[in-house]
Amino acid sequence: MTHPLDHLVLPTASLEVARARLSLLGFTVSARGKHPFGTENCCVYFPDGTFVEPLAVTDQDAADAAVIAGNVFVARDRLYREKFGPEGFSAVVFTNLDADEDHRRYVGADISAGDRLDFSRPFVDASGQSDTVSFRLAFAALPQMRENFVFACEKANALNIDRAALETHANGVVAITQIIAIASEPAKMMHFLGIAAAEATCESDHRLNLPNAQIVVMTPARYAEKFGLACHEDNNFGFAAIVMAVADRQAARRHLVSAGINHEIRDQRIIIAPAPGQGAAFIFEEQS
Structure with missing residues (x-):
């Protein structure tokens, strides 16, 4: 089955600047989400489940350790910033149901960008209710795409949080x-x-x-x-x-x-x- 769009990754130097800019544009922006490998986000969600993910590096030591450990997400983000600067559009993400299967397909087609990644992070909705979300990622890129990449994202657990308030935007x-x-x-x-x-x-x-x-x-x-x-x-x-x-x-x-x-x-x-x-x-x- 063709994978739907899940989200888009937009590197930024500062989540505070990203929040201010996106809010000025008329978007409702989520609370900060902290990854266990030195990056954080503040997302803009839409009613169909897709979203835009501004991404900042907030713990350089953790990010360094992640790159050394082979974390493709952090390594690609670093390559992008080194070449194009701290602001940009680095990745397109697809929704999938089996990250292992996608990884096998990517390896077989010679487009794998590296090892799969599993991680969890907390999520907080507009009312302050929190839950933990877990993800399994498989990465792909062409040799010409040394910085940009795509990945397939399997949600390993279902969210129990209503984010409807985050999906309504003043700009329509x-x-x-x-x-x-x-x-x-x-x-x-x-x-x-x-x-x-x-x-x-x-x-x-x-x-x-x-x-x-x-x-x-x-x-x-x-x-x-x-x-x-x-x-x-x-x-x-x-x-x-x-x-x-x-x-x-x-x-x-x-x-x-x-x-x-x-x-x-x-x-x-x-x-x-x-x-x-x-x-x-x-x-x-x-x-x-």
Whole structure:
């Protein structure tokens, strides 16, 4: 079965800056979540279960130890920051039901990025109720993707926490609809992503269909032409933008104007360039 989108990882230098930026954009941001290997997050959740994960390194000693121990998640995050700086869009994550099976597939297809990872962390909802969540991860990347990566995430235990209050946003965003990937060779990137997402169907115009979203692969030149944005010149196999559905585009724009957020209107889309705390471009489209 084709894996759905689970979440997107956005490295940031500071969770405080990320929270301030995302809140100004009109998102409800969760409490901090602490990983056992030196990183923390504060997430933006959507009603379909997908989310955006700003990620900061908050315990350098723990992160160093994790890299030495072979933790692929922390090691890739470090490589990304060393090449592109502390702000960006490093990983696309798929939901799966069996991380061991995905790891075997990735190894067999010669796209494995390293050993599987199991971990648990506490989760706190908007009312302060807490629980513990556990995950099993399998990692994949192309040789050209030395910093960016994807991984499949198996949730080893079900959450008993209602996060509905975290899924309502003042800007009216209701879902992630597309991820914009950048590749100098789009066909190679599409083939890789199709394997990583477990036989996702690929359209002729470089669109990968997941059950709950699409991944669209563009050359850097096409990305600049379509959205008026530049991607990092050194990142020829990576991720650049997140397209989100809003209930009312005009209402979303009024919120951005009142918050003083710079943006552009292009082809009926609201385009918000990356900024500190917002490592990807955000593109708002009215829900069809």
